[in-house]
Amino acid sequence: MTADRWVARTVRERLGLGRLVPLGEAADGAWLAERAADPVLRRAAAAVPAVVPVSLRVGLADPAETAEPAVPPPPGALPPGPLRIEADFAATADAPLPVTAAALRAALFTAARESLGLLVTEVDLRVTDLLDQAPAAAAPPEEPAAVPPPVEPAAGAAPTGAVAAVAARVPGVAVLTGALGAPVREEDGHIRIELATTREHRALDVAKAVRSAVTAGRTDRPTVTVVITAVV
Template identity: 60%
Template sequence: MTTADAVRRRLGLGRLLPLGGAQDGAWLTEQAAEAVLRRAAAGVPGVALGRLRLSLVDPDAAAAPAVPAPPSALPPGPLRIEADFAASAREPLPDAASALRVALFAGAELLDLAVTEVDLRVTELLDSATRTPAAPSPPPEVRAAVPEDPAGRAAVSAPGVAYLTAALGTAVRLAPDHVRIEVAAASGHRPLEVVRSVRAAVTKALADGRPVAVLVTSAA
């Protein structure tokens, strides 16, 4: 992979969002979060979700993670969803916005993301003769990586793991002061549940006391 390819892949992941609290040492890619949130929004009639972004509510109040974070990852703290949407002109806009907000909160809960605010902006009104605008195409999913060491083999065998990924260059990063593992969560498993099973399996396999950080790059 060329440097340009690596940069494009990294940008496609979006932000690395904190999962759980400071002690969890877990992150979820914005790309993975967006896929789930868009599915949740698709169930709201008369609404078409446009631009979607997640960020910290208050970066200055965010906690320091107990485990070294991946490059450019957001620190643990409450999150905000900001989204644009088109809505039918035949329905009251406050009702459409309320239904969409509920759906996005529900999607965030499924992802174990600490979303406390959802800011919505209407960008288009639709009538019966207007086609619903297509949602932006999501970036391609990250590919599976083959486990090549004890930590990777332990991680991929942990409950709830579909496969390892290498979105940041390698599926397993063994640093002197910590270990970082990248995984895709299997269908029906909550991200934090997967993170904790990976951490337990890798900690047992390595048995050297190093803390384990986990990056979830896909959540069904």
Template identity: 50%
Template sequence: MTGDSWSSAVRRRLGLGRLLALGDLQDGAWITERAAVSVLGAAAAALPDLAVTSLRLAPADPECRAEPQVPAPPSALPPGPLRITAELTALGGHPLPELTAALRDALFAAADDRLGLPVSDIDLRVTSLSDALPDPLPGGPPPGPAEPPATAAAAAALATPGVAHLTAELGPPVHTSGAHVRVELATTHHPLEVARAVREAVARATPEADSVAVLITWAGNFSPSGV
């Protein structure tokens, strides 16, 4: 790998943010922080009289060392409660307690209903009051589709409802290590529900695999009703 390609790979990896565990210990599903922030930011942008300018996710308890039952992607966070930290600008003349309460409710609901992220804490900081709001938090473009390998795992994942396409942000779209399979993809429906369905489909298609994990790098617009 040349210096330029190595630097590009590092920038791409850093742009994904943290790899956040979806669901519980047994779910074997992760989502990039960038994808989660895009969904949470869209929920915040629907609220009047405020604009979220920064949003990050991190473990609510940094000492949590829960071990997933499925091998995690490299450097992924373990399953456990998460904390959202957000900064916002509010329109002057509007009651801040009401604005922040509405934002907190919207973020909790989006984390649960649209993502499947176990958020337990939300810290909000009003950084400025203004007569005009800045642009909402950018969601960023979705990753382009990766060329799927001609494997049973790839075919099973692509045939699962709610899968938009396979991606290759962290590595190949289908990564195998021994008897473990990891599939990377973009979704058009509830990420956790899609991940569970993909894991079941890939496990059926590859009975030789001992475990299957899913990494979601982008989550599109969808109805909270699920797949």
């Protein structure tokens, strides 16, 4: 692959990730792409009776209430802090809208925390359409985009074969990905690992297990950042 094609591919993949939101607490050293969160949250929303999810966004609840990350963050990542989900949805009038909204809010809170590990403190909802009746057959929730294959590492990247092998063996890791560059970057005492997790495992738990596995037995005590770009 030529340098120009490598750069173009990397830019496309990075833009497709959406925001990189903090996963867990500041000490957990993990971030999750909005692209990875979207299908998980969308499935939870679609399971609420009389609700048709339209759009979902995840961001900081209050940019003034953030913490210093314990490890170097990935490029463009949001700092650790409480999160807000903003959701647009259509609904029928089978139940009062406040009742429907409360059920949707609870479903999104649960999915964000229990399936992913996002520290969501607020869910803002907006009804964009009132339906005469529920759809005869609800469309299946949007599936995540295909997991990007690892891209070719940039020239001069440090050898990372051993780190990649350890990370790939952690339960819940589906594949190492490369939307931000090399799937594993190790330099100046810091390691950044990019991966996709399986939906059967909580994303935050996988990220913490990867960080522990990668540093186990190492005397140089590197810092480790985990970026999850898909849940498959």
